[in-house]
Amino acid sequence: MQPQTLYDKLWSSHVVSEDADGTALLYIDRHLVHEVTSPQAFEGLKLAGRRPWRIDSVVATADHNTPTRDWDQGIRDPISRTQVETLDANIREYGAKAYFPFLDARQGIVHVIGPEQGATLPGMTVVCGDSHTSTHGAFAALAFGIGTSEVEHVLATQTLNMKKAKSMLVRVDGSLRAGVTAKDVVLAVIGRIGTAGGTGCAIEFAGSVIRGLSMEGRMTLCNMAIEAGARAGMVAADDTTIEYVRGRNFAPKGDHWDRAVAYWRTLKSDEGATFDKTVVLNGGDIAPQVTWGTSPEMVGSVEGNVPDPARIEDPVKRASLERALHYMGLQPNTPITEIRIDKVFIGSCTNSRIEDLRAAATVVKGRQVAAGVKLAMVVPGSGLVKRQAESEGLDRVFRDAGFEWREPGCSMCLAMNDDRLEPGERCASTSNRNFEGRQGAGGRTHLVSPAMAAAAAIAGRFVDVRKIL
Amino acid sequence: MEKFTVLDGLVAPLDRPNVDTDAIIPKQFLKSIKRSGFGPNLFDEWRYLDHGEPGMDNSKRPLNPNFVLNQPKYRGAQILLARENFGCGSSREHAPWALTDFGFRAIVAPSYADIFFNNSFKNGLLPVIMPAAVVDRLFLEAEATPGFRLTIDLPRQVVVIPGGQEFRFEVDAFRKHNMVEGLDEIGLTLKQSDAIRAFEDRHRAAQPWLFV
Ligand code: SF4
Numbered sequence: 001m002q003p004q005t006l007y008d009k010l011w012s013s014h015v016v017s018e019d020a021d022g023t024a025l026l027y028i029d030r031h032l033v034h035e036v037t038s039p040q041a042f043e044g045l046k047l048a049g050r051r052p053w054r055i056d057s058v059v060a061t062a063d064h065n066t067p068t069r070d071w072d073q074g075i076r077d078p079i080s081r082t083q084v085e086t087l088d089a090n091i092r093e094y095g096a097k098a099y100f101p102f103l104d105a106r107q108g109i110v111h112v113i114g115p116e117q118g119a120t121l122p123g124m125t126v127v128c129g130d131s132h133t134s135t136h137g138a139f140a141a142l143a144f145g146i147g148t149s150e151v152e153h154v155l156a157t158q159t160l161n162m163k164k165a166k167s168m169l170v171r172v173d174g175s176l177r178a179g180v181t182a183k184d185v186v187l188a189v190i191g192r193i194g195t196a197g198g199t200g201c202a203i204e205f206a207g208s209v210i211r212g213l214s215m216e217g218r219m220t221l222c223n224m225a226i227e228a229g230a231r232a233g234m235v236a237a238d239d240t241t242i243e244y245v246r247g248r249n250f251a252p253k254g255d256h257w258d259r260a261v262a263y264w265r266t267l268k269s270d271e272g273a274t275f276d277k278t279v280v281l282n283g284g285d286i287a288p289q290v291t292w293g294t295s296p297e298m299v300g301s302v303e304g305n306v307p308d309p310a311r312i313e314d315p316v317k318r319a320s321l322e323r324a325l326h327y328m329g330l331q332p333n334t335p336i337t338e339i340r341i342d343k344v345f346i347g348s349c350t351n352s353r354i355e356d357l358r359a360a361a362t363v364v365k366g367r368q369v370a371a372g373v374k375l376a377m378v379v380p381g382s383g384l385v386k387r388q389a390e391s392e393g394l395d396r397v398f399r400d401a402g403f404e405w406r407e408p409g410c411s412m413c414l415a416m417n418d419d420r421l422e423p424g425e426r427c428a429s430t431s432n433r434n435f436e437g438r439q440g441a442g443g444r445t446h447l448v449s450p451a452m453a454a455a456a457a458i459a460g461r462f463v464d465v466r467k468i469l
Numbered sequence: 470m471e472k473f474t475v476l477d478g479l480v481a482p483l484d485r486p487n488v489d490t491d492a493i494i495p496k497q498f499l500k501s502i503k504r505s506g507f508g509p510n511l512f513d514e515w516r517y518l519d520h521g522e523p524g525m526d527n528s529k530r531p532l533n534p535n536f537v538l539n540q541p542k543y544r545g546a547q548i549l550l551a552r553e554n555f556g557c558g559s560s561r562e563h564a565p566w567a568l569t570d571f572g573f574r575a576i577v578a579p580s581y582a583d584i585f586f587n588n589s590f591k592n593g594l595l596p597v598i599m600p601a602a603v604v605d606r607l608f609l610e611a612e613a614t615p616g617f618r619l620t621i622d623l624p625r626q627v628v629v630i631p632g633g634q635e636f637r638f639e640v641d642a643f644r645k646h647n648m649v650e651g652l653d654e655i656g657l658t659l660k661q662s663d664a665i666r667a668f669e670d671r672h673r674a675a676q677p678w679l680f681v
Contacts, residue, residue, distance in 0.1 A: 013675075016668040017661060023643040025661060027668055029679050037561065039502035048655070053665075056680075065500060079500040079523055086502050123676065131560040131584060147562035147588035148504075149654075157658045159665055161643065162587075195487060196554040199583060229557065231583050252678035260678050295487055316552065320486055414559075416496045435489045435558060441520050 003270035006236050007167050007202045010142035014125050025159045029124040033060040034110045035087040037129030041152035042090040052094050053158040059119045060091055061100040063109045065416050068379050068406035108382020108408040111135040111349035116384055118248025122237045122264040132349050134225045137234035138218035140267035144232045165231045168201040169275040172209035174283040179466035182217035183449035186224040187289035191299040198230030205235050209283035215244040216355035223350045224432050227296040236268035290336050290462050291434045291447040293324035302464045308332035327436055328444050336462050343427040344376035344457040346450055348413035351430035352381030356450040357389045361397045363454035369402035370460030377404040379411040415440045428456035471593040472651035476574050477620045478547030482611040483537055489558035494567040497522055507563055508570030548619055550607055551578035556585025565592040575621050579604050590644045597638050
């Protein structure tokens with residue numbers, strides 16, 4: 001048989017049927033649901049008089065809209081509350097394999113709790129009405145974000161109509177230097193291929209650097225595959241994957257576990273498998289990254305400068321760069337390390353797992369948030385991450401340094417709740433999008449790793465974390 | 470879904486690459502549990518000079534006179550002319566809902582982000598892909614010609630410019646069929662229920678742990 005890529009294997013093991021034009025009906029194993037993109041889907045189901053096909057594929061939580069403090073006061077914004085209560089009501093009516101509602105000890109960001117609960121398993125197809133569903137590809141799963149019509153389609157039929165994407169290999173060879181993390185790797189990849197570089201592709205991340213990453217690091221990487229325009233990101237299964245899944249709440253048990261592990265070990269690209277595109281980076285060349293613009297591809301090394309539009313030939317590109325610098329309030333050629341910040345956000349489905357909090361705490365320990373920083377906050381990805389961090393004393397480290405220690409949720413990643421930037425405020429953020437207004441109208445976002453965000457909090461400006469570790 | 474066959478519509482040019490779905494419909498409007506009513510907040514941060522929140526009376530808000538959709542000559546536009554990687558970012562289907570609620574039925578751009586592209590078809594909003602050079606030319610003509618219109622013929626897969634020149638575009642046969650006929654995709658898929666059940670049985674036998 002012809003050598004297959006991991007993507008080929010995941011794809012072909014889920015095809016129910018296929019049209020002459022290549023449109024396949026693909027079976028969905030896991031459906032993650034949250035409050036923002038599901039109400040209209042449940043409503044559509046109800047209006048059509050349909051029932052969910054397999055409700056035990058559904059794992060749901062409320063995360064986008066929930067507050068990160070004063071939980072005893074509930075959700076004060078009435079519109080947000082209605083949305084969260086609508087999810088409660090829909091799950092009450094239709095059921096779910098698991099539901100972690102607002103205030104539950106296991107509630108959290110949907111892409112943090114899926115893996116944490118063992119609800120994301122190698123070999124699965126995983127969907128969610130959220131673009132960062134690509135996160136789950138870290139488990140050698142085929143995971144991608146869908147719109148609300150497709151949420152309804154999956155609820156009603158357990159399938160999606162789609163065409164196979166192209167395959168892209170991103171290989172990162174060598175090893176990373178100290179202080180350089182998965183976040184820097186993926187920002188460097190996006191800097192190289194651009195935000196549309198992966199359009200129409202499913203990316204497999206491979207190479208010695210990727211093999212050396214923890215599951216948390218691989219999730220960070222796959223999480224941002226969507227920012228490279230890819231449909232999905234994925235990493236082959238290995239011992240790291242299997243050890244992470246072992247013993248988790250919904251992980252297979254007993255005899256099933258052994259059979260599952262034997263199967264999961266086949267979830268890698270065969271020797272000699274070919275990809276439509278290949279990109280190779282050397283891990284040793286990657287420095288800590290900081291975005292300076294309004295798109296994740298507007299990124300560079302912390303050692304570099306803000307670029308100069310005068311040096312860009314293409315008029316459309318030059319105009320977009322000028323527009324970005326104007327929005328960001330930055331002068332061309334400014335050294336990145338001279339950019340001062342107003343706020344720091346450590347959180348989001350990209351970087352709010354225990355390893356991320358540990359990395360930030362290592363930098364923060366025994367230091368103080370700089371006087372010029374108005375707010376530095378840590379928002380753990382889930383209730384379980386929060387409790388784990390507290391048992392390790394990380395909350396004390398952050399609080400003693402002047403950080404706020406919040407309840408889990410999406411928070412200032414997208415600023416649907418009260419956590420947001422005010423116009424003109426500049427933020428070092430561990431999230432995934434630096435679009436105009438993403439963290440609040442007029443807010444200015446610089447994407448960085450947790451260690452770099454922590455270092456920026458201490459210095460009041462961007463610094464090379466390698467110099468203070 | 471509303472059928473889409475031939476559209477003859479006024480063109481509004483939005484000359485920016487990488488327009489993301491946060492810009493198309495900002496997050497504060499995603500708190501709604503409805504599918505409709507997003508049109509007044511389409512491109513909210515660009516269209517208005519103040520900060521918009523759900524529940525505001527949008528007719529009383531100060532408009533940004535420089536934003537293209539606020540210019541009287543583009544009132545009633547049904548075709549949005551855009552640049553590359555349109556609709557990138559968040560998967561929110563509220564983006565095509567806002568565009569259609571505003572009155573758009575089609576977009577013409579060199580490329581789109583995958584999820585947005587997909588979501589558009591599900592809502593009767595046709596995303597036409599044209600080569601960058603053609604899009605460049607359409608921008609020049611749309612900006613120079615008051616009342617510039619295009620005809621988009623989905624059955625024949627052509628965009629017709631004033632004067633009659635035609636540009637062919639590619640579209641998936643499955644998506645085209647659903648759109649031209651205005652089909653309910655879920656109903657269509659459910660006709661394959663037996664195949665889905667048969668697959669499920671095989672899948673359960675191979676990976677029983679997925680079904681406990
Ligand atoms: S943390 Fe941010 S990116 Fe992740 S699911 Fe929430 S809003 Fe989306």
